[in-house]
Amino acid sequence: MWQMLKDRIRKLKPAQLIVTYYFLAISLSFGLLRLPWVHQPGQEVSLIDSLFTAVSAVSVTGLTVIQITDTYTVFGIVMVMLILQLGGIGIMSLGTFVWLLIGKRIGLRERQLIMLDHNQYNLSGVVKLIIEIIKILLLIEAIGALLLSLYFTQFYETWAEAVLHGVFASVSATTNGGFDITGQSMIPYANDYFVQIITILLIILGAIGFPVLIELKQFLSHKSGPFRFSLFTKLTTITFGILLVVGTILIYLIEYNQRFADVSWHQGLFYALFQSVSTRSGGLVTLEVSTFTEPTQLILSLLMFIGASPSSVGGGIRTTTLAIAVLFLINFSRGRHHIQVFGREIHLIDIFRSYVVIILAVLMSMISVITIMIIEDLDVIAVIFEVTSAFGTSGMSMGITPTLSTPSKMILMVLMFIGRVGLISFLFMIGGNNKKEKYHYPKERVIIG
Amino acid sequence: MWQMLKDRIRKLKPAQLIVTYYFLAISLSFGLLRLPWVHQPGQEVSLIDSLFTAVSAVSVTGLTVIQITDTYTVFGIVMVMLILQLGGIGIMSLGTFVWLLIGKRIGLRERQLIMLDHNQYNLSGVVKLIIEIIKILLLIEAIGALLLSLYFTQFYETWAEAVLHGVFASVSATTNGGFDITGQSMIPYANDYFVQIITILLIILGAIGFPVLIELKQFLSHKSGPFRFSLFTKLTTITFGILLVVGTILIYLIEYNQRFADVSWHQGLFYALFQSVSTRSGGLVTLEVSTFTEPTQLILSLLMFIGASPSSVGGGIRTTTLAIAVLFLINFSRGRHHIQVFGREIHLIDIFRSYVVIILAVLMSMISVITIMIIEDLDVIAVIFEVTSAFGTSGMSMGITPTLSTPSKMILMVLMFIGRVGLISFLFMIGGNNKKEKYHYPKERVIIG
Numbered sequence: 017m018w019q020m021l022k023d024r025i026r027k028l029k030p031a032q033l034i035v036t037y038y039f040l041a042i043s044l045s046f047g048l049l050r051l052p053w054v055h056q057p058g059q060e061v062s063l064i065d066s067l068f069t070a071v072s073a074v075s076v077t078g079l080t081v082i083q084i085t086d087t088y089t090v091f092g093i094v095m096v097m098l099i100l101q102l103g104g105i106g107i108m109s110l111g112t113f114v115w116l117l118i119g120k121r122i123g124l125r126e127r128q129l130i131m132l133d134h135n136q137y138n139l140s141g142v143v144k145l146i147i148e149i150i151k152i153l154l155l156i157e158a159i160g161a162l163l164l165s166l167y168f169t170q171f172y173e174t175w176a177e178a179v180l181h182g183v184f185a186s187v188s189a190t191t192n193g194g195f196d197i198t199g200q201s202m203i204p205y206a207n208d209y210f211v212q213i214i215t216i217l218l219i220i221l222g223a224i225g226f227p228v229l230i231e232l233k234q235f236l237s238h239k240s241g242p243f244r245f246s247l248f249t250k251l252t253t254i255t256f257g258i259l260l261v262v263g264t265i266l267i268y269l270i271e272y273n274q275r276f277a278d279v280s281w282h283q284g285l286f287y288a289l290f291q292s293v294s295t296r297s298g299g300l301v302t303l304e305v306s307t308f309t310e311p312t313q314l315i316l317s318l319l320m321f322i323g324a325s326p327s328s329v330g331g332g333i334r335t336t337t338l339a340i341a342v343l344f345l346i347n348f349s350r351g352r353h354h355i356q357v358f359g360r361e362i363h364l365i366d367i368f369r370s371y372v373v374i375i376l377a378v379l380m381s382m383i384s385v386i387t388i389m390i391i392e393d394l395d396v397i398a399v400i401f402e403v404t405s406a407f408g409t410s411g412m413s414m415g416i417t418p419t420l421s422t423p424s425k426m427i428l429m430v431l432m433f434i435g436r437v438g439l440i441s442f443l444f445m446i447g448g449n450n451k452k453e454k455y456h457y458p459k460e461r462v463i464i465g
Numbered sequence: 466m467w468q469m470l471k472d473r474i475r476k477l478k479p480a481q482l483i484v485t486y487y488f489l490a491i492s493l494s495f496g497l498l499r500l501p502w503v504h505q506p507g508q509e510v511s512l513i514d515s516l517f518t519a520v521s522a523v524s525v526t527g528l529t530v531i532q533i534t535d536t537y538t539v540f541g542i543v544m545v546m547l548i549l550q551l552g553g554i555g556i557m558s559l560g561t562f563v564w565l566l567i568g569k570r571i572g573l574r575e576r577q578l579i580m581l582d583h584n585q586y587n588l589s590g591v592v593k594l595i596i597e598i599i600k601i602l603l604l605i606e607a608i609g610a611l612l613l614s615l616y617f618t619q620f621y622e623t624w625a626e627a628v629l630h631g632v633f634a635s636v637s638a639t640t641n642g643g644f645d646i647t648g649q650s651m652i653p654y655a656n657d658y659f660v661q662i663i664t665i666l667l668i669i670l671g672a673i674g675f676p677v678l679i680e681l682k683q684f685l686s687h688k689s690g691p692f693r694f695s696l697f698t699k700l701t702t703i704t705f706g707i708l709l710v711v712g713t714i715l716i717y718l719i720e721y722n723q724r725f726a727d728v729s730w731h732q733g734l735f736y737a738l739f740q741s742v743s744t745r746s747g748g749l750v751t752l753e754v755s756t757f758t759e760p761t762q763l764i765l766s767l768l769m770f771i772g773a774s775p776s777s778v779g780g781g782i783r784t785t786t787l788a789i790a791v792l793f794l795i796n797f798s799r800g801r802h803h804i805q806v807f808g809r810e811i812h813l814i815d816i817f818r819s820y821v822v823i824i825l826a827v828l829m830s831m832i833s834v835i836t837i838m839i840i841e842d843l844d845v846i847a848v849i850f851e852v853t854s855a856f857g858t859s860g861m862s863m864g865i866t867p868t869l870s871t872p873s874k875m876i877l878m879v880l881m882f883i884g885r886v887g888l889i890s891f892l893f894m895i896g897g898n899n900k901k902e903k904y905h906y907p908k909e910r911v912i913i914g
């Protein structure tokens with residue numbers, strides 16, 4: 017029986033395995049959220065809403081159809097935190113960790129598995145990598161939790177309360193979970209720059225990508241000689257930074273005489289910065305995004321659609337996909353049919369992948385928006401916002417998610433799932449195997465654009 | 466002096482030449498529309514509005530800031546028709562035709578020129594091609610004009626009026642100009658299926674692409690042996706057909722209980738069909754598109770964004786670009802890194818081109834929508850609709866174009882211009898020359914999606 021299951025797993029392709037694992041994690045989370053001690057007395061949550069919460073937490077998105085503080089007990093809140101960890105650390109690394117614990121050596125098959133989920137190529141020692149991931153994430157969370165818990169003692173009567181809020185805020189920020197137990201995201205801290213700065217740092221550390229963190233650690237502990245950051249780290253970090261800065265500036269300028277008309281310049285700047293950071297996939301907000309003007313809401317949607325770095329807790333098309341698209345555009349317009357950047361050439365297959373990811377993401381998002389528009393009677397911008405938020409696993413919301421009908425909720429669940437799994441894995445799962453072509457047809461040109 | 470000008474032209478790259486020609490055509494058209502006999506007595510048209518009309522007519526888009534029947538004299542209307550011909554036949558073919566007339570042989574340079582504008586590759590005899598284009602277009606227009614003029618005699622008191630309306634309707638439909646002198650597009654013929662069918666046929670013949678028409682003619686006059694349609698013709702015609710049918714079905718289903726609730730099934734079907742055809746780039750409408758529901762308006766926008774066949778009178782990203790994107794998606798998900806279709810393999814450079822066109826078109830449209838949203842206080846769907854209508858040179862309108870401020874009008878003009886010129890030509894113009902790379906950097910993988 018056990019042998020049969022193991023054989024079955026062995027026969028799955030890496031991409032299928034990842035998708036299977038995520039399915040299992042969602043099922044487990046759903047089960048946890050249906051435990052009798054999760055809900056406060058008198059609170060009824062429908063099965064679809066529990067499933068939605070499970071998918072949202074495993075994919076660390078943060079879109080919710082229920083109000084956590086009003087619905088869940090402390091036990092329920094701890095369960096949510098646990099699921100966020102499960103999603104944030106990544107089922108793959110956790111799975112590998114379990115293998116390690118039971119003393120099994122990591123073979124080529126498991127290496128492939130992790131390489132696909134975290135897409136790690138040039139780094140040696142996959143085993144070391146997984147341990148590093150968990151160590152780094154827990155360390156970041158612990159520091160964040162400590163700082164926030166201590167700081168929160170001034171707001172809460174008991175230490176226990178302060179610690180619960182501190183730990184939850186740190187876990188939610190670092191895993192980019194975007195859930196809150198304040199009942200209104202980070203809005204209570206809209207004027208508290210300390211909490212905001214800590215939260216921003218935690219979100220960035222979670223969304224910047226684990227390979228970047230590991231290389232950074234190597235760089236810091238590096239003794240002598242020149243240290244070369246990988247092309248991936250350079251590309252994703254610069255893209256991440258540009259998105260963050262450009263987002264902040266655009267939001268600030270557009271809302272200067274609108275939403276920020278009555279607040280001080282530094283308050284406006286912090287509003288712009290926090291919301292810009294949150295689109296990478298943090299999902300927490302310091303104001304109701306529905307009070308922004310429509311151009312800002314469209315820009316936030318676009319930023320969420322792009323999402324975070326690969327191999328991070330975030331979703332979307334990912335920073336590197338955007339970077340390669342833009343670099344290819346620039347190189348092609350100069351007559352080059354490849355991409356040169358930082359003294360390296362991007363592999364052709366990665367250009368192909370970025371193309372496929374963008375086409376698929378755009379198609380999927382458009383179909384989702386139009387379908388939800390047909391089902392619900394809602395403002396188009398709110399629908400675009402919620403769809404890109406789900407796909408980017410950001411979780412910022414215009415507030416329509418709790419009002420949605422079951423079919424629309426299911427669309428958002430699928431988007432969160434695919435956003436987290438990643439389009440490339442998803443594509444290989446639905447598309448099946450790699451075939452090696454034995455022959456080629458004659459080539460013929462067609463007319464383009 | 467003349468020699469200097471000729472030398473200057475000779476030094477331009479093909480793509481730059483095309484753009485230059487379009488600029489000249491717009492200037493000429495602007496001049497024609499500022500002639501004293503163009504406007505009805507007492508009618509004042511601002512310079513920007515004349516320029517807008519000129520750009521709209523040369524790019525055969527059909528978006529208007531003025532009401533032609535109320536503003537222009539019969540002379541003015543004839544001028545508009547003339548400009549539509551200029552745009553529809555294509556400045557390139559016209560330019561070559563002039564060269565032919567003055568007895569100059571067509572050299573390699575001019576061949577390149579035409580090949581880039583009409584992107585014609587496998588067909589021999591570029592000279593023959595241009596003559597064919599003009600002959601076919603004029604023939605189609607003449608047949609359309611004859612049929613419509615005869616039919617219109619029942620509606621108008623004089624033959625002259627019937628002929629004016631018949632000729633204008635035929636020219637506007639065949640060139641996909643989308644202009645009207647009824648004052649309300651094709652709405653007066655909303656129940657006249659004869660006029661609609663003729664118009665639909667004329668729009669399709671204009672938008673299907675000249676290479677397709679020429680191959681069709683060859684096929685029809687073909688005596689014996691098997692005839693092979695080119696890959697381009699197969700790809701673009703099938704995509705065109707699918708878009709037309711899918712568009713019709715989607716519009717019909719979405720509006721079944723909405724806009725079409727009170728009309729007969731055949732009326733609803735004709736509404737859906739006509740508007741679906743018009744998104745390819747016809748631009749004429751049999752109802753106010755603002756009365757559709759929002760999902761339909763979004764679908765129309767998407768269809769306009771895709772646009773018509775390359776080497777046709779239409780714009781947008783073009784049918785083949787979409788076809789290659791979708792085919793690449795399917796092939797890639799099956800583990801292939803090339804496209805096999807109809808027993809042929811698509812050239813790598815064409816996959817690259819489709820990628821570049823889509824990225825650029827999406828970026829351009831999004832920036833345009835957000836900028837216009839910041840400038841104007843307008844509904845986002847109306848803005849998306851007008852922007853995709855301009856880029857797809859379709860010219861369907863939610864009615865906001867006349868209300869726009871000058872900066873927004875300029876954005877639409879740029880979109881119509883780029884939509885007509887084609888993104889590939891535009892890109893090569895701004896990007897400069899083809900450089901041959903002498904060396905390559907080492908390749909390095911990054912993580913995608």
Ligand SMILES: [K+]
Pocket residue numbers: 076077078192193194297298299409410411
């Ligand atoms: K999130």
Ligand SMILES: [K+]
Pocket residue numbers: 525526527641642643746747748858859860
């Ligand atoms: K048009």
